[in-house]
Amino acid sequence: MKDLIKLIGILLFTLLLACSSDSGDDGGNGGGGGKDDVWDKSRTAKVLVISDLSAGNLFPNTNYSSVVNTIKATEQNVILLNNTNVSFSATEMLNPAAKVALQSLYMPYFVPHGKTGNEYLGNTILLGQALNEMQQTVLSADCWMFQAEIPFTSSLKMRFLSGSFSSEDQIAAAVSSIKNNLFVSTLVAGTVKRNIVSKLETSLSTALTKDSYMLNIVDNVNKSSEYCIYILGSSKWKLRDTNESAISGDIKSFLIQIELLK
């Protein structure tokens, strides 16, 4: 009888261990080419996206302190400030992301995705170090895709790409560019207009083989926004966790953790 109780105890313990090893695994949509049942945090890249997921300017006023405080308080490898538009006139330019970079001690890299008569529309990538090399591919008129090699652990680097898409022609160009740059360490993050997400999905599935990539749409809690965040990469990447927090007004932070599987 005692042996039976012991056996049941061992079985229950084993079952408990098996269940706990899955915690924090959001599953993701992609293939996952390696062992992915246990989250290896030492191989995890952290992307912090700060956005209100609208088409509007992230900083309609000059109150940057709440965003700066969030950046300072969050451990990450790369920050994407969405829609940090740069306005200009004949005599003056206003570049709000430079203020955020200055106050948070990061290096800013502007990635345009549109242009009006007096404004560059775009995102800013913030990095802890100045890059040795950076490249931006022109996808369509005034819409660029950022690309650079960024370390995310002491020994691992990712080929980080970023772009924001609001039209189908931008997606077509982006998918073509991503196809040429899809290596094991490639990770792409950005925003996409909600009504063209399906175009992104179909374009990728047409251009790439099913098991060669992963795509995750990171939605906000109420799923009501005009834009959403996408995370795309080789199938070696696995989305592990997304943490959405309110910063100020409609501005939210999304800390996205993605593991590079062995």
Added chain:
Amino acid sequence: MKKIFNFRVYILIILSFSAINLLAQDKVQLKVLCYNLRFGELASLEEFAEFIKKENPDIVALQEVDVNTSRIRAPHQNGKNFISELAFRTGMLSLYARTIDYAGGYYGIGILSKYPISQSQRIFLPMPEGAKERRALLTGEVELSEGKSITFACTHLDYTTSEVRRAQVDFINRQLMKIETPIILCGDFNARPDSDEIANGMKKWMQVSTMDFTIPAKSPKSKIDYIFCYPASDVWKIVKSYTPVVQLSDHLPIITTLTLETN
């Protein structure tokens, strides 16, 4: 009567072709500023930013740019990120290249631009025998308008010997001559116009800054700061060039307004 008619048609055709040719040739005007900041020892970043805003350049090349250093000689600048602060205060987009770690932070060169930068690269310059400190070339491909871009490069050559600088100039030439876009190269070359590295090493380039002396700022006796353009043909034209006398650094800034003609 028929001859006069034919002549008029002929003139009309020539004028039409000239007009089409003029329309096809776009001119872009660029105001370029090059300034060695001497790690901000002699002025605040607010003063540098005010100067840049007053001059209203399109692109700026900066040398001796500190990030988060704690220099004893410039305590008022301790912990400051020069490039981000100047970008914020001027509203311009920025690039930075660390050349060495220094005083708890970095020492390097930077670029400010009114135009987005589609590509950038930091390339370390060679350090032949006699070189004292690592130096770099920072390049950025600047998108002026759709389909029109230039390469803007900033450098700061070694201060030691002419031989070292000649090796660095030759290396820069090899790097930049591979590029297909028109190029502007600015910097503190630590060399006079009659030196081997400038007179011979840079002979393929068009020197577009004034020949005014740039150092020491209080009583200038020598020119060591330059703005060069490539190709040195009809592509670049100087509109205006001057050397403002301001005492924010031990160097004087140099400014040139250029037109770039593209077909």
